[in-house]
Amino acid sequence: MQRRALLLSAAVLPFAAPAFVTAARAQGFTPQNAECIAPAAPGGGFDLTCRLTTRMLAETGIVPQPIRTQNMPGGIGAVAINHINAQRRADPNVIVAVSTGSWVLLSQGRFGRWSENDVRWIGAIGADYGVIAVRRDSRFQTLADLVNQLRADPASVPMGAGGAVGSQDWHKAALVARATGVDPRRMRYVPFEGGGQSMAALLGGHIQVFPGDASEVRGQLEAGEIRLLAVLAANRLPGAFAAVPTAREQGVEVEWPIVRGFYGPPQMPDAAYNYWVEALRRLHAHPAWPEQRAAQGLFEFNLVGAEYEALAKRRTAEFRQLARDVGLVTQSQ
């Protein structure tokens, strides 16, 4: 997926960027008092997505006016999508932070009556990747060791991460289990309060496997406290992760990018939609962006516009299927 994103951006950028300048101005859209809605309180993940990205958009001059961040916690995004659909269906000046975790919630019908078709998917800003972490003295050396043990007795491997059953974090473990023919319902998954407590439980030996995110395990990896059995990415990740094989290399077809990005209201005018898409496209091309993106703990992931929309809809559909298979969704959706 990442490779596709890179190819796409490489192919589109050279002529898209100059085309934008004329296109957007010709259609005459300039944001007025634009807002970025963060479906979290100040300090939450979405909050930083909004604050740091909009700051960068303003600093680079891609968007002429500063964009203010408005916090709207509640239902991990449910309240925000409700607000957008109820009160700002056609507002051209509002974007909302979103992540793979939101797609998971959408797929399980947790956003009320709203679905992935009730917003306009603008684009991604980057992605973090799932990893399968074990303690340095773990009996599992490779993903295959873990898979074999899971096949033999799924309940013998206590796993834990920062999210509830059915959440983004749980999916990493569930997909690995499912890819190897193990029923995710039979895993022993223990939810903790956040990645930090999960890591503490891993180091303390209370759980054996922590399906975490690359950005949150890096410090422990560099210090040699943990080993990573796999990264759940299409290709190996750079830097400290270069030596860690992907799950796919080890014959397990699982990818788990945690894509962060933005959506707009369902009836956002085309001129505004194109403006925001191009703004993100220019952000991805800006020389200062890679450093800023890394500061948010994100790797390159450049899908914007129609491609991003296709990804959002495809992933949501996949998650919906998994939720049905596993029986996470009890009512008919």
Add this chain to the structure above:
Amino acid sequence: MDTLALLGGGFAVALQPHNLALALVGCVIGTAIGVLPGIGPLNAIALLLPFCLALKLPPESALILLTAVYYGSGYGGRITAILLNMPGEPSAVLTTLDGHPLAKQGRGGAALAISGIGSFVGATISVVLMTFLSVPLAKVAVAFSPADYVALIAFALSLLGAVGGGSAPKAWAAGCLGVLLALVGVDSGTGVERFTGGTLELLGGLEFTVLAIGLFAIGEILLLVESRLRAEAARISGGQRLTAGEVIRCIPTMFRSTAIGFVIGVLPGAGASVASALSYTAEKRLNEANGTFGQGDMRGVAAPETADNAAQIGNLVPMLSLGIPGSGTTAVLLGALLMYSITPGPLLFEQRPDVAWGLIASMYIGNCILLLLNLPLVGVFARLLTVPAWVLYPGVLALSFAGVYAVSNSAFDLLLAIGFGVMGWLFRKLDVPLVPIVLGFVLGRMLEDNLRRAMALSDGNVAELVASPVSVALWAMTGLALLWPSLRLRRR
């Protein structure tokens, strides 16, 4: 010796004029944030982060500023708790129990002073412990298992009867109510929704600030407005200052509370609220013979405030030495490091000793600043109560609402707070204590989560709950705490 040299290097960083200035600014902001009801240190740090980046502050300076906000907030929460019976932070809830009666007796200034001194003692001793024992402590902390947490929380709950005041059934009912309120939202073990009534706003659970503002601020104002208006100012001003004898009497309490607070703070799964609750109830039990807890005992103010600040510092131990955030606030502090391309983790002290030791050194300085800042201001704060009610309470109410709304943009949260306000008002009139509600809210969720974790890890084997020496000791103390009243009766 090595540690001292490194700490010296840290002081060289922290004593640079701009870092001193930032520590001061952070302390002031932190205290203010502690006073604001809706906004906590987590929110404030997140709001300040973009400023640090925009001002191109070097990493050690940014961290000194943000961390000062964090521990400074521990000094602020008590002010409204003592003077107005409205805690500004979760951990200040216990401070209302003795702090507000003291304020009513005209000793608000003295209560503020003792809490400031307690905060300073707790924080400073904890920084010393952190300086020398950080790494081994953090290693011990991660060994604390879900079963151990169950025992710890059970112990804390067994002391709950001590905060009830009069009627035990009322105190327990209030505690149970708090527990049930904490369970609203998506259950993390299975993903099912509990007690939400299908409301989107409730999926993520109830916010502590909404509950606290309702029960304490709105409930208190409803109670005040219904009674005939009297001139309140008269009985407040002019109280007797804190005497040296009172401080000396509080010293054992402060040492014990520091120990409790620091140890609990180091555990990634507990926090300042647990620490302040445990230290208050422990002190109350220890001093039953000669205490006036609940009616305005200085030790009842010193205990939770000392433990609160000790726990806050303790919380930084796993964060700095292992890169493990135990709370949302420390997670954002770690995020700040990441923004400077510094990887938080066990190698932080090796890779960036300037940042790690500069930060620790700045905490010695910051706590001195906070003490010097807070003691002279005690009189100014206490004068808050001489403001006429028709200025004070509209202001407090509007501030509470604005704080909730600014971080949530949710009218639903405001209505919820009003609902809790009615509950708080009726409960006050019926002599139902409010503090157990809050403690149940904080502890209940932790108890269920850890109990279910422990059961999942042991595959339903209850014996695992007492498998470690730590849990056995804690359960023994729990039993003792529960039996204590009857044992004492028999002796008489």
Add this chain to the structure above:
Amino acid sequence: MRAGQLLGLGLILLGAAAAWSAQALEVPFAADPLGPRAFPTVVAAILAACGSLLVLNPAGARFEPIERRHAPPALLAIMAAYALLLAPAGFLIATAGLATGVALLFGARPLAALVTGGVTSVTLWLLFDRLLDLPLPKGLLA
């Protein structure tokens, strides 16, 4: 019936409702041996038990008579109106109204109440919207 008994009755009903609601949960699969029902049910049972004790022995609970009968309902109405009108009317207007109303309830003279309302509203707006950069609704002033 005394106030304490009423309270006890209320707590019993609340406990029963919570226990019923917990038992009615549909659990997709048992991820942990305890499940989401057990803990709330036990807590609700304790709550109901405490309520029963209060019904049997409501000692000490009496409801202090309300001295100013009009004040609590008036305050509740003002607060509810504030919550509902904050977004449409805007922070400055709604907060000025809230603070003025509450000041009047606490016995301020009309002019003093208006000044309190205005100053409170503007100060808080400056604090949150300007200083902390947390946007508040503009409403009618947009």
